Amino acid sequence: MTDKKNTSSRKEELRSFTFLTVVMAPVLVGALIAAYGFAVWIFQMFAGPPHG
Structure with missing residues (x-):
């Protein structure tokens, strides 16, 4: 019985x-x-696009 329970576990x-x-x-x-x-998308809506 223990082996069967062990196998299913x-x-x-x-x-x-x-x-x-x-x-x-x-x-x-x-x-x-x-x-x-x-x-990042939400942040860029408030802070503006990245400047390069």
């Missing part, structure tokens, strides 16, 4: 790890990049 842990690394990590990185771009 390990499968669930592997599934969770795969979901976090394949789905959530790229989504969070994309959201952070989008938030940074949005913040």
